[in-house]
Amino acid sequence: MNALRLVQPGRPIEMHDVPVPDVGRRDVLVRVRAAGICHSDAHYRAGRSSASPLPLTLGHEVAGVVERVGADVTAVRSGDRVCLHYLIACGDCLHCSRGHEQFCRTGSMIGHFRDGGWAEYIVVPERNAVRLPDEIPFEHGAVLMCSSATALHALRKARLTGGETVAVFGVGGLGMSAVQLARALGALDVFAVDLDADKLRVARDYGAISVDARGDDPVAAVRRYTGGRGVDVALELIGLPLTMRQAVQTLAVQGRAVVAGLADEPLELDTYRDLLGKEAELIGANDHLLQELPLLLEFARRRVLDLSRVVARTLPLDAGAVNGVLDELDRFGAPVRTVIVP
Numbered sequence: 001m002n003a004l005r006l007v008q009p010g011r012p013i014e015m016h017d018v019p020v021p022d023v024g025r026r027d028v029l030v031r032v033r034a035a036g037i038c039h040s041d042a043h044y045r046a047g048r049s050s051a052s053p054l055p056l057t058l059g060h061e062v063a064g065v066v067e068r069v070g071a072d073v074t075a076v077r078s079g080d081r082v083c084l085h086y087l088i089a090c091g092d093c094l095h096c097s098r099g100h101e102q103f104c105r106t107g108s109m110i111g112h113f114r115d116g117g118w119a120e121y122i123v124v125p126e127r128n129a130v131r132l133p134d135e136i137p138f139e140h141g142a143v144l145m146c147s148s149a150t151a152l153h154a155l156r157k158a159r160l161t162g163g164e165t166v167a168v169f170g171v172g173g174l175g176m177s178a179v180q181l182a183r184a185l186g187a188l189d190v191f192a193v194d195l196d197a198d199k200l201r202v203a204r205d206y207g208a209i210s211v212d213a214r215g216d217d218p219v220a221a222v223r224r225y226t227g228g229r230g231v232d233v234a235l236e237l238i239g240l241p242l243t244m245r246q247a248v249q250t251l252a253v254q255g256r257a258v259v260a261g262l263a264d265e266p267l268e269l270d271t272y273r274d275l276l277g278k279e280a281e282l283i284g285a286n287d288h289l290l291q292e293l294p295l296l297l298e299f300a301r302r303r304v305l306d307l308s309r310v311v312a313r314t315l316p317l318d319a320g321a322v323n324g325v326l327d328e329l330d331r332f333g334a335p336v337r338t339v340i341v342p
């Protein structure tokens, strides 16, 4: 089968002819129908984040049709539409048994530490193949498995409840889902903070109040909109110390800021004014959980979460085209999301 593989960091992805993977007794072989191209993939190709063992088939946002199942598989059968939870966890270790599978001692991510979905077929354990409702296109199912799921996890970490207000810093792939999911979970007002007028327009269409950080100090703008109070929940999805600080500074008394963007610089805060003086909380969010996917898929099935404006274009399984998208992601110039349709 054809597979797009990372052979060496810093070099373009290459198309290879590889065997269709073996199917273990509790595994599922999936014919890939959609595989997202994520900013993480650009980091793996560049070597900013390491992927192994090389050569490795990338692609962790995957949806498709079950082609064949192992002898002991009961949850799905051939012909089922599925999307794939990208984190392969043991289910038994201390972290898994406490429901924090993203810290599984033997956990492994598809398209990062084992072969992913930029290929015609992929094998995953049965528990990672989640039924994809007929109403959700494969392209959306793929993207739901990464940015949307992480946005939902961040909002759950923030303990958002109905009637609260939310500010989302950065309305890229994660942020567009975060805006819609915050509203689905009952947020009264959702502020979208970004520098990009096009993204702000889409966020407004999804129900957000836009704050253009080019012309306005976002902290002052959010305070102005909320009568000086601030927001109950702020999500930082960009990965900059500046916006992390702004997220904390927009909080109301007892507000919660969740950081899900990766920064390589330390964050400075005025701990009295920004945190303890108002009993604010700063919370980290890392990945997401299998148990969060049913609610996410139900929101998408009802179109409360609509990705039709997030999945900006599709491409064939072609090395040149995919490398071009990764080049764009390296320059921060890509449209919101591109999905490979093999």
Ligand SMILES: [Zn+2]
Pocket: 038, 039, 040, 060, 061, 146, 147
């Ligand atoms: Zn991703």
Ligand SMILES: [Zn+2]
Pocket: 089, 090, 091, 092, 093, 094, 095, 096, 097, 101, 103, 104, 105, 106, 107
């Ligand atoms: Zn485990």
